[in-house]
Amino acid sequence: VRAATKFPTFHAARISDVATARHAIATGKLDMVGMTRAHMADPHIIRKVMEGREHEIRPCVGATYCLDRI
Known part of the structure; x- marks a missing residue:
């Protein structure tokens, strides 16, 4: 998409750790x-x-426990 449109690419689904994002x-x-x-x-x-x-980062384990804290 980026090559064809010159738009920046953004992804926001299930990247749960810094190493993967980096x-x-x-x-x-x-x-x-x-x-x-x-x-x-x-x-x-x-x-x-x-x-x-x-x-020291508390990882996301994908079990939605974090939603219980809200």
Whole structure:
């Protein structure tokens, strides 16, 4: 799509970890990644990435337990 339209590509379905998002962007598959479930599992995900604390990120396991906390 991007090659034909020159539009940026965005994907927001079931990318639940930073490594997958980083790989998709680094390899040119995507320009932006939405990580809603990852943010619900760990609301501090961005801060932890910026501070080099990715090992502390609470992962999304896809079981919707995070919805129980809302």
